[in-house]
Amino acid sequence: ISLELQANNVGVDDAHNVIGVVSIDDLYISLGNSSIEFGDIAAGGSSSSAGNIEFTSAHNVPDGHSAEFTILFSSEEDQWEGNFNVTIHAPVLTVSNPSFTDAGGDGVWDAGEEITVVVLLNNEGSADHNMYPGVYLSENSNDAWLPDDMEFFWFYAIAAGTSMPADFTVTASEDANMGTEVTFTATASEMNCEENCIESEPFSFTFTIGLPID
Numbered sequence: 001i002s003l004e005l006q007a008n009n010v011g012v013d014d015a016h017n018v019i020g021v022v023s024i025d026d027l028y029i030s031l032g033n034s035s036i037e038f039g040d041i042a043a044g045g046s047s048s049s050a051g052n053i054e055f056t057s058a059h060n061v062p063d064g065h066s067a068e069f070t071i072l073f074s075s076e077e078d079q080w081e082g083n084f085n086v087t088i089h090a091p092v093l094t095v096s097n098p099s100f101t102d103a104g105g106d107g108v109w110d111a112g113e114e115i116t117v118v119v120l121l122n123n124e125g126s127a128d129h130n131m132y133p134g135v136y137l138s139e140n141s142n143d144a145w146l147p148d149d150m151e152f153f154w155f156y157a158i159a160a161g162t163s164m165p166a167d168f169t170v171t172a173s174e175d176a177n178m179g180t181e182v183t184f185t186a187t188a189s190e191m192n193c194e195e196n197c198i199e200s201e202p203f204s205f206t207f208t209i210g211l212p213i214d
Contacts, residue, residue, distance in 0.1 A: 009041040015075040028061040063090040063125040092125035093188035095203040112174040130157040132191035135166040143176035178210030
């Protein structure tokens with residue numbers, strides 16, 4: 001992120017050869033170029049920086065995070081300190097609205113039957129997510145399983161304030177008893193992310209073999 005700054009001289013004397021040095025103590029912010037020049041600023045006047053400050057935000061910065069910068073101004077006459085804030089926009093991924101459709105179409109998940117489980121991936125943040133977001137799904141039962149390598153349903157991107165359906169194929173065991181509860185856990189995440197990932201809290205829900213969906 002590159003920012004041009006403006007300095008205002010609210011004093012009664014001119015300031016000559018004004019330089020600003022920006023600093024920040026924030027786990028989510030890394031500064032690049034932090035020194036900028038403003039030149040001479042007349043009393044009551046203002047000046048835009050000759051260059052820009054540059055900083056990067058962490059991949060997992062919270063949506064709406066306020067980055068609080070400090071700037072130390074120096075001139076031939078004096079030094080003075082100022083500050084400014086920058087609000088960071090980021091995606092917020094959640095999972096909701098679980099449902100299923102069964103192969104037989106009667107709304108009952110029978111023993112030995114395949115169902116399609118659908119959940120919504122939501123971006124409740126104020127920024128788009130363009131790095132392969134998706135949903136991981138797992139189950140805790142010996143009476144049901146997902147196909148190998150099909151536990152993650154991914155998208156190219158998801159826009160801020162939108163939702164997209166993710167679907168998974170799950171098969172019940174031929175020997176499953178009627179009334180067997182299968183608990184699923186869905187987590188929104190990102191493909192191939194290893195650190196500082198944007199992830200949701202785990203979202204759990206239960207479907208019952210042999211009973212109609214509520």
